[in-house]
Amino acid sequence: MKPLVSALLFLVAVPALAQQTVIEISGAHFRPMPMALPVPLAQDDGAKAVAAEFDSALFFDLQACGLFQVLDRKSYLADSKEGVTAATITFQNWLNVGAETLIKTQLSKDGDTLRADLRLFNVNAGREELKASEAAPAKDARRLAHKLANAVYKHFTKETGPFESRIAFVRKTAGGKDVYLADWDGKNAAAVSSGNINVLPAVAPDRSVAFTSYKRGKPELFLGRAGGDSTPLVANGRMVAGVDFSPDGKRIAYSVSDGENAEIYVANADGSGATKVTDTKYFLNSSPCFSPDGKKLAFVSNRGGSPQVYVMNADGSDVKRLTFQGNYNQTPAWSPRGDLIAFTARDERNAFDLFTVEVATGKVKRLTQDTKNNEEPSFSPNGRLILFTSTRGGSKSLYVMTFDGNNQIALPLDKGDYTTPDWGP
């Protein structure tokens, strides 16, 4: 009897012994994929003349988007004349330099048309995964590179890349400050305003640019196009500033200051039908910014004692304070993904830095730190990148980083003083 009972008791205990400890691990460090990007193979002299321009644009796009770590070309072991097909590539050479992805490009020029062929290889598997070809006028070599960078971006993320979008920014000039519209990397910039002081641009879905101009004394809103004339948008004799377009381009939001207070207005895109959506005597309400669905506005108000980020419905109802940390929070920018609002805040060390706040929870995350002053965030159309200004290099210039604060890179701009960027479609 006794052995039988012992056996039965053992059977009862076995499952307990077999129980396995389970540890949950999360919080992965998402890191850029190591990528090798050898210089493009130019097929003819015409292609050679623009190869450097094409190459620098492609290199910058892939490096700055935060998905890839473009490896230093000095480390490459492969022959510079290595072929562009899987059969002619010695993948071991690329594995040895740490590449997981290899991109090979070929350029050829036919008349005024520049043609680029791109092939993307999985280095570990030794196989071709993407083949893309694009053509453009030879003078647009950079934009051709942006198209191909978008193809690479889409291959990995299944999303449209931001490389063919446009940005607007203000640059200090001899005569004041002017608004420019440029490619996403700041190249091919064309003036939207001319002379006097023009600030706070906002790019509309049709790539026209609204901005605040002091050309007639008081700040007023003007609308212009790259290389064209600008016309008054909201000029009613009051101090109007800080415009933003709704995502569908049908409405604008701006603030109107009357000395002791500032209120937010929402109007049609042509400035007609303006409605006051805030009404707080003796307090300031400014920097309105539409949510991606156009139904809400984020804005800055000091009604609680210090400038903080608030959200409300676009008709002014249901106002909620979103930030409670810090005592000087401003310039909100709503992510096109809807979940985050980026803003500038002054911290306890009196440094201006960038933060995001989760719209649903109010959780604040720091993006920049210990790099002098970082301000004025603006999201890329896909919400994965943030354009901002920083004084880390001396004068105020434009930088880009991923939405979580990684991969902070300066745009390849000429020397100057750049402020208030806005990232358009």
Place this chain on the structure above:
Amino acid sequence: MTTARTESLLQPRPTPIVAFVSISLVVHVLFAAFLTIFSWLFSPPRLSMDPEPIKASLVRLGKKRDEKLLPRKEEPPPPPPPAEKAAPAPVAAPPDKAVALPSKDAKVEPKKDTAKEPAKDTKKSLFDAFNKTGRAASQEAPEGDEAGDKDGDSAKQEGERYYGLLSAVVKRNYDVSDTIPENERRTLKATVVIKLGATGELLDVDLSKASGNELFDAAVLGAIKKAAPFGPPPEHLRDSLKKNGVALVFSP
């Protein structure tokens, strides 16, 4: 006298089978009752057969940050101390000018300049107050929990110490390619069972449940391999870690 009828096989006869079955039944019932009562009286506390995940992250040692302040970026954990090297040949230090570098744990002594005793003018005290924030910031200790650990990598969660260390060291090497689309990241989950030896060496790695994403699976296996060998497990965990291992459930 026997007759053909009494000898017939069809004639009913008394048999012990009924009694045997009855006794057997009673014995079985009693045995079952005994087992039930015995297990009710003496069995250990009931164990859940569903594995409960351990959220094991070491809490960082430090002072908690004021919740009203804007957050600081979490600094990466300090690198491990360098291996001890043979002491270099003694070099005669300049006698008076040499200044000892403060160790990380050493308290920073405020400089006392007896020659220039602080003149208590309002301007200086104003500047002192103004600069106080900046100076304090440059010397402040890392934020964490007063009951935390120097190797801790989290300011918030806590868990059993060995599993916490194991989790922390794997997490430090948990690098995943940024090219995985965000909508895909939400659903990724991979389980790896690892078995460890007495000194913490990796005996076996098994991707028991793949995530379905080639890049993610390669990343979690890479994290474990880079993190190994681990520290020696405590005595009471050794047997279990060697035989059953520990299941690491990875999610981004």
